[in-house]
Amino acid sequence: MGEILVGSCSWTDPALVRSGWYPRGRRDAEGRLRYYSERFPVVEVDSGYYALPSARNSGLWVERTPQGFVFDVKAFSLLTGHPTKRAALPADLRDRPRGRGLVTEVWARFAEGIEPLRAAGRLGSVLFQFPPWLGPGARGEEFVEECARLTAGWPVAVEFRHPAWWRQGQERETAALLAHHGFASVAVDMAQDLPSSVPPVTAVTSPRLSVVRFHGRSRSWGTGSKEDRFRYAYGDAELAEWAPRLRALAERAERVHVLFNNCCGDAAVRAAETMGRLLRVPQAA
Template structure:
């Protein structure tokens, strides 16, 4: 039976900081991370999607958390084919216009710096996975297969998890081919929970493509997914009965993989940490993460 680690997709989200979840005296950068790591065993670093990670920060994250604490790191936007503003790049790599992933020299340098930025976590044995969240316009087909193959070559030796945003990837007629594609590259599939009524919704599945890891990300069930502000898209508070639907699925995943990461991305105020606490409680002491451990 594998371990189930429950956490959130950020510990630095401004809305969480403003919510009051962090107590007085624990609201500086070091205090927040230490406080979070006393309550959860895993976190996703989402800031690395918006800017390249730095080696110093990665080293500090490892130093400020228990040896058993796990970091999942989100891949930088340029590496997944998302539009990337020049301001997101280090100063010496900015060319004035939008960053172009078709520029091989730029792409090589960005991959190099991303790898260097997460290396302290790898060396410390604290890197759970690197999350590649591909854009909704990447649909199954020859081009997507090439993208996955290139990503696999670039990330050789890394623990990689893949979240697709186009719903065709997990439709019944495509699901087995998707599983085979990811398994062939040794990549863990990411299941999602979101509002199932939207045209762009992915089914609430929990596919297994790696014996080492499965990941499930809870985006909330807002009807504003895909439009509106971040607050509109992610504003959602899970009820216990909605979380309870996932408990048997997560237990099944734990029977098939060494580790399951359950990450809440409904990052509005303290909704994500409250949902993570509730999920840990519902899972019970035998499989739930050790909330409160030091």
């Protein structure tokens, strides 16, 4: 039986900080991470999608967390095929023409930024969340193949946002594609009655890792504000439904990362606490 690590998709979300979950005296940058890592063994660095991570910050994260604590870093938007504003780029790259040269430099800087985590054995995975317009087919497979070439040696997890990747008739081909490249598949929990709903397929495509991300079940997914999309509090019964599926994943993978992305107030960390109790797994590294 593999390990099941439960955590949330952010420890710095402003709504979480305002919620009161962090006690007085633990609300500065260092205090928040130390407090979080005393309670959970894994966290997702969602900020990596919005700005390139820095080696300095990665080094500080290693210093401020216990041995065994791991970080899943979300890949920068430009590397996943999402639109990227010039303001999100480092200042010295903002005037560069868009093209392969810029993308190559961004790949190099992203790798440099996460290197302290990788070198310390604290990089759980790099999460590539591909955009909802990247569907299965030749173009999608070529994009995944290029990603595999550029991430050789990294632990990579892939979340497809186009529903067709995991719909009936395609799921085996999708699992085979990820397995061929050694990528861990990311299963999702979300509302299932929307046009953009991704089926919660729990394929194991890497013996090392499987990932499940809980987005909440808001019906505003894809249309509302960030708060509308992620405002959802899981009930105990909804989480209990997943417990046997998560244990089944742990029978086939060395580690299972269970990450709550319903980051509105303290809903994500509360759900993670509940899931940890349901699974009877350690809630700290």
